[in-house]
Amino acid sequence: xxxxxxxxxxxxxxxxxxxxxxxxxxxxxxxxxxxxxxxxxxxxxxxxxxxxxxxxxxxxxxxxxxxxxxxxxxxxxxxxxxxxxxxxxxxxxxxxxxxxxxxxxxxxxxxxxxxxxxxxxxxxxxxxxxxxxxxxxxxxxxxxxxxxxxxxxxxxxxxxxxxxxxxxxxxxxxxxxxxxxxxxxxxxxxxxxxxxxxxxxxxxxxxxxxxxxxxxxxxxxxxxxxxxxxxxxxxxxxxxxxxxxxxxxxxxxxxxxxxxxxxxx
Amino acid sequence: xxxxxxxxxxxxxxxxxxxxxxxxxxxxxxxxxxxxxxxxxxxxxxxxxxxxxxxxxxxxxxxxxxxxxxxxxxxxxxxxxxxxxxxxxxxxxxxxxxxxxxxxxxxxxxxxxxxxxxxxxxxxxxxxxxxxxxxxxxxxxxxxxxxxxxxxxxxxxxxxxxxxxxxxxxxxxxxxxxxxxxxxxxxxxxxxxxxxxxxxxxxxxxxxxxxxxxxxxxxxxxxxxxxxxxxxxxxxxxxxxxxxxxxxxxxxxxxxxxxxxxxxxxxxxxxxxxxxxxxxxxxxxxxxxxxxxxxxxxxxxxxxxxxxx
Ligand SMILES: Cc1cc2nc3c(=O)[nH]c(=O)nc-3n(C[C@H](O)[C@H](O)[C@H](O)COP(=O)(O)OP(=O)(O)OC[C@H]3O[C@@H](n4cnc5c(N)ncnc54)[C@H](O)[C@@H]3O)c2cc1C
Ligand SMILES: Cc1cc2nc3c(=O)[nH]c(=O)nc-3n(C[C@H](O)[C@H](O)[C@H](O)COP(=O)(O)O)c2cc1C
Ligand code: FES
Numbered sequence: 001x002x003x004x005x006x007x008x009x010x011x012x013x014x015x016x017x018x019x020x021x022x023x024x025x026x027x028x029x030x031x032x033x034x035x036x037x038x039x040x041x042x043x044x045x046x047x048x049x050x051x052x053x054x055x056x057x058x059x060x061x062x063x064x065x066x067x068x069x070x071x072x073x074x075x076x077x078x079x080x081x082x083x084x085x086x087x088x089x090x091x092x093x094x095x096x097x098x099x100x101x102x103x104x105x106x107x108x109x110x111x112x113x114x115x116x117x118x119x120x121x122x123x124x125x126x127x128x129x130x131x132x133x134x135x136x137x138x139x140x141x142x143x144x145x146x147x148x149x150x151x152x153x154x155x156x157x158x159x160x161x162x163x164x165x166x167x168x169x170x171x172x173x174x175x176x177x178x179x180x181x182x183x184x185x186x187x188x189x190x191x192x193x194x195x196x197x198x199x200x201x202x203x204x205x206x207x208x209x210x211x212x213x214x215x216x217x218x219x220x221x222x223x224x225x226x227x228x229x230x231x232x233x234x235x236x237x238x239x240x241x242x243x244x245x246x247x248x249x250x251x252x253x254x255x256x257x258x259x260x261x262x263x264x265x
Numbered sequence: 266x267x268x269x270x271x272x273x274x275x276x277x278x279x280x281x282x283x284x285x286x287x288x289x290x291x292x293x294x295x296x297x298x299x300x301x302x303x304x305x306x307x308x309x310x311x312x313x314x315x316x317x318x319x320x321x322x323x324x325x326x327x328x329x330x331x332x333x334x335x336x337x338x339x340x341x342x343x344x345x346x347x348x349x350x351x352x353x354x355x356x357x358x359x360x361x362x363x364x365x366x367x368x369x370x371x372x373x374x375x376x377x378x379x380x381x382x383x384x385x386x387x388x389x390x391x392x393x394x395x396x397x398x399x400x401x402x403x404x405x406x407x408x409x410x411x412x413x414x415x416x417x418x419x420x421x422x423x424x425x426x427x428x429x430x431x432x433x434x435x436x437x438x439x440x441x442x443x444x445x446x447x448x449x450x451x452x453x454x455x456x457x458x459x460x461x462x463x464x465x466x467x468x469x470x471x472x473x474x475x476x477x478x479x480x481x482x483x484x485x486x487x488x489x490x491x492x493x494x495x496x497x498x499x500x501x502x503x504x505x506x507x508x509x510x511x512x513x514x515x516x517x518x519x520x521x522x523x524x525x526x527x528x529x530x531x532x533x534x535x536x537x538x539x540x541x542x543x544x545x546x547x548x549x550x551x552x553x554x555x556x557x558x559x560x561x562x563x564x565x566x567x568x569x570x571x572x573x574x
Contacts, residue, residue: 002300004540042538047333047486047514051537092540222328224335225537229293231313231342232328245321245342264324 001032002227004092010065011085015149017142018072019115020081027064029093033057035123036098036218036254039068040226042090043076053077054223054249056119056195057094059150066091067122069145071115095226096253099123099216102191109213110134111176111204113196114143119218119254120195121150130154135179137172137200141165172196173203180211192216194257205257215257221248236261270554271561272547274308274528276506277454279391279429281308281363281529284562285519285547288510288533289314289367289393289433290339294353295360301540306547308529309363312349314395316369317379319345329466329475334487334512335534336464338478341369346382354388363390365431368422376418380425392428394418394453397435397460409435409460412447419451431508434458434499436488441495442502449503457508457531458499459492485534486512493521500526500567514542516549526567 003026010023029039040052053076059067072081083089099119102108108127110120117136124132137160138144144166147157159167160175168175192215194204201217208215221233226249234245235252237259246252246259272283287295287310294312295304304310322342329336344352349366357364366389370376376394383389396409396418408414415432423430432448434441436459445456461482466475474480492511500507509527513519514535522530535542554562 004301049330050333050485050534051330051335090539222326224328224337224534225291225297225540227293227297227540229297230291230328230337230537231322231339232337234322234325234327234342236324245325 001028002093002095003028004090005029006088007066007091009083009085009087009089012081012083015069016145017140019143019145020070020072021149022068022070022080023061024066024068024089024091025064026066026091029057029066029091030060030064033060033066033094033122034098035126036119036216037094037096038226038253039066039091039093039095040223041068041080042092043079049076049079051224052092052226054220054226056218056253057122058118059122059125061151067150069115069118069121069149092226096249097251099193099218099254101127104129105189106191107185107189108132109176109179109190109192111172111192111194111196112136113172113200114138116194116196116200116218117145118195120193121147123193124155125150125153128153132156133158133179135160135172135175137161137175137196138166139163171200173200173207176204176207180207194218201257202262205260205262208257216254217257217260218253219248219255219260220253223249225249236264270551270559272550272554274562274566276391276431276508276528277429279363279454283308283547283550284523284529285543285550286311286365286508286529286531287536287543288531289395291533291536294349295357295364296353298536298540302544305361306544307362308547309365309390311365311367311393311531312353313343314341314367314369315343315346315349315379316341316371317346317375319343319348324477326475326477329481331464331466331483332487334483334485336466336476336481336483337461338476338481340478346379350382350386354386358388364388365391365393367393367395367433369395373414373417373421377421377425380422383428384426389428391431392422392426393431393433393457394422395433395460397433397437409444410438412443415444416447416451419448419453423452429454431455431457433460435460436491436495437463442498445499445503449505453505455506455508455528456499456503457510459488459495459511462488462491484512486514488512489518493525496522496527497525497569513546514538516546516553519546519550520553520565523562523565524567524569526569528566
């Protein structure tokens with residue numbers, strides 16, 4: 001199910017440095033969205049910026065509110081930040097393949113780098129078990145996205161910052177390493193979910209492999225259509241000999257980490 | 266008064282219910298758009314360029330946005346002829362619109378083989394010959410930039426098919442009229458233009474090309490004036506129908522091409538921005554004709570006034 005709709009912006013508020021939480025009204029998208037899926041937003045009114053921009057769905061609320069967490073990085077997101085409640089916004093979605101949900105016995109470990117928290121918050125909201133743990137890494141304390149921006153869901157969380165201004169000083173993958181050492185979980189009782197910058201995902205994928213933990217990652221690619229029509233959004237998968245391309249918009253954006261060829265640029 | 270305008274046009278032997286066609290490479294295999302629009306409303310749609318064997322395409326990044334446009338270096342990634350005929354075509358056969366297959370070969374003979382393989386195949390209304398894709402190193406460029414080679418490819422396809430042949434022209438040439446005339450003489454039933462304009466973009470921080478392929482094809486509103494003028498030139502050069510495209514986003518853009526003499530238009534990049542662009546343009550054309558009291562869209566086609574300014 002996919003919809004193209006003119007939605008109303010309900011709010012668009014600053015929640016951390018250059019980071020915003022956008023709420024748009026769409027009963028259809030809220031009803032059909034699965035964690036890990038995304039939407040394409042038409043931000044510009046004219047021909048520049050031209051293409052829609054992809055954003056993960058980071059939650060739903062009250063049956064008709066779709067939440068998007070975004071970071072201002074360029075032309076399109078700078079324009080998006082200017083939009084006010086009451087304005088219209090054209091949305092295409094929900095798109096792509098979302099996360100496979102963990103079963104009841106599994107302990108979900110969520111690892112996020114920066115704005116990569118976006119799809120993982122929706123996942124946490126959906127699995128709704130008290131043993132869900134999320135580890136979040138940010139550059140500095142002013143970039144931290146508070147978990148309660150999404151409403152109140154119960155989740156255990158830990159934070160790292162690159163500059164040590166909050167929580168663990170260092171990388172979020174170090175938090176993951178500590179967590180894996182500290183606990184005596186059986187690997188099969190764990191399930192990893194991750195989203196963030198590629199070097200971080202690569203490290204998470206390596207750790208998943210070492211510890212034999214199933215790991216799903218949400219990855220990014222530049223997209224034109226978001227629906228499998230342009231063939232622009234490829235990522236390399238498989239090993240060198242068996243290498244193929246997968247389409248991030250329709251085969252993903254969620255993949256098992258072992259499907260991705262992490263050694264390619 | 267409310268009358269219903271006639272939007273039907275003829276592309277050589279092919280009759281379309283309206284002059285709006287979805288462009289190759291921007292509309293997948295049509296099926297992708299089915300959840301959002303009724304494909305039966307379209308004049309026609311053209312599937313992604315098909316080659317004899319499947320192609321993986323170029324390494325990423327394949328796409329970059331540029332001012333009012335985009336560069337793509339997909340590298341003609343496609344599922345290949347066999348899989349297309351087996352998996353996709355059966356799902357397109359019952360549509361009440363024309364399915365046109367865009368073909369691409371590595372050699373003149375390959376074009377012939379492709380045409381031959383589509384001969385007599387039910388559910389395919391015409392063949393569009395891509396002699397202009399600038400992305401593939403094997404010589405995609407060479408076919409479309411040389412009048413003699415363009416003519417050879419056209420002749421080969423015409424000889425090997427029972428379907429109307431549309432030859433799609435490259436704008437990356439000194440004088441597009443020479444190519445248009447050559448393919449007309451070689452038996453093409455129509456020409457379509459323009460394909461993308463070759464370009465590049467540089468990442469100034471990393472000092473690398475933004476596309477892994479270095480160069481790519483520019484499409485979108487940025488190329489519209491160039492496309493329009495080429496259509497204008499070709500319309501005045503050949504007698505066969507001309508299908509115009511390049512940066513058409515809405516009904517007003519489509520009208521520019523029709524007035525300049527294009528018998529039909531193709532809509533490409535706009536499908537990404539507004540997935541219902543094609544059907545929006547069709548209803549826009551209908552409204553325009555109604556408002557202007559135009560009973561037959563053919564009254565508009567080629568109605569450009571040149572003398573009285
Ligand atoms: C499936 C998917 C889900 C995403 N979810 C989110 C999300 O929840 N929140 C969020 O803030 N961002 C998300 N992104 C990234 C977001 O799409 C880009 O940040 C956005 O398109 C940038 O637009 P811009 O016009 O501001 O930047 P531009 O001016 O276009 O570019 C600025 C910088 O952003 C990079 N960029 C551009 N497009 C993309 C892209 N599609 N993916 C990655 N980097 C890009 C460029 O390389 C450049 O370095 C997601 C991307 C994908 C593919
Ligand atoms: C992503 C993409 C893929 C394309 N693939 C093909 C193709 O396979 N065969 C072809 O003849 N043209 C292809 N084209 C060219 C378009 O059909 C069209 O000629 C061009 O984009 C100009 O029109 P537009 O500005 O409306 O997009 C492609 C264009 C884009 C943007
Ligand atoms: S973005 Fe067009 S195919 Fe994935």
